Amino acid sequence: MKAAVLKEHAEIFVEGLSRRYPDLPLKEDPLEIIDMPLPTLEKNKILIEIEACGVCYTDIDIIEGRVRCKLPLVLGHQIVGRIVDTWRGHEDLVGERVGVAWIGWSCGSCEYCRRGLENLCRSYKATGCDFDGGYAEYTTAYVDYIYRLPKDVDGVKLAPLMCAGSIGYRAYKLANISEGSRVGLFGFGSSAHIVIQIIRRLHPSTEIYVFSRGAEHRDLAKKLGADWTGHPSEDPPKKINVAIDFTPVGETISRALELMDRGGRLVINAIRKQTPVLLDYTRHLWEEKEIKSVANVTRDDVRNFIDFYVKNRIETHIQIYRLEDVNRALKDLKAARTKGSPVLKIR
Ligand SMILES: [Zn+2]
Ligand SMILES: [Zn+2]
Secondary structure (H helix, E strand, O other): OEEEEEOOOOEEOOOOOOOOOOOOOEEOOOEEEEEOOOOOOOOOEEEEEEEEEEOOHHHHHHHOOOOOOOOOEEOOOOEEEEEEEEOOOOHHHOOOEEEEOOEEEOOOOOHHHHOOOHHHOOOOEEEOOOEOOOOEOEEEEEHHHOEEOOOOOOHHHHHHHHOHHHHHHHHHHHHOOOOOOEEEEEOOOHHHHHHHHHHHHHOOOOEEEEEOOOHHHHHHHHHOOOOEEEOOOOOOOOOEEEEEEOOOOOHHHHHHHHOEEEEEEEEEOOOOOOOOOOOOHHHHHOOOOEEEEOOOOOHHHHHHHHHHHHHHOOOOOEEEEEHHHHHHHHHHHHOOOOOOEEEEEOO
């Protein structure tokens, strides 16, 4: 099968961006497209013929060594495909259309798993990071970590549900939005463009302010129901009660807290911050302001979000690439020039 493989960590070359990791090789094409044998089935696993796989900013974090992974590695954790073979006992699943998300495995018995917080399991294994993922024609997954997907929607449209959507849904839940509150969304990429639609449908009376550096992103935010959009340096009409941060930089955290009203909550939907978080207690935290980070997803987040999607038909804005063009997709994402979520159309 054809697959895009990461053999060594590298800094992805993007014109105009300065070098951050002089110890890593600088590469235009960090992933190699190779022919490799089909993955073999192990106990309780299924084999998936992949239709589409989303490209996520976390993939850039993995390639550039900010997230630990196995090597060599097939990345990709927003997988949509069809089951073509299974370990014995699961044959009835052949032919099903399923998705695979970032959560590839958890222990099931630790204190966190038992409390339904499998996203915090210390043995958590991630798809396209600890296991080979979806930048390939086929992949395997554990049968307990797959999700049935609707059959009448194009696979490329469903791919962003598996990470951008389901992690966004987790961030939305942790934000604990109440009717009539003012919500600030910081950054407006794959995840935020889905989250704004969730908030609009579930909390029609909230006021939503979207902060983004990109004029195109601000236009899309308006179309999807933002009440106000602006550059992160601009002040919104009123102070916010809830903020969700989708950006890879630390400055957003202090900015969001400056704009926050008393008793507000900030949820950070990002694995890694590339620049330091600098907080002043009086300016940023006093008056009972809260900060909560989002780590990984649980299977319930993914299931609940797919249900929500099916009932509410959220729109996913995507930009399609071929598997052979995965390096271009990664560069476009790093340079913030993708229009919608980048998705590889594999079949
Ligand atoms: Zn992701
Ligand atoms: Zn566990």
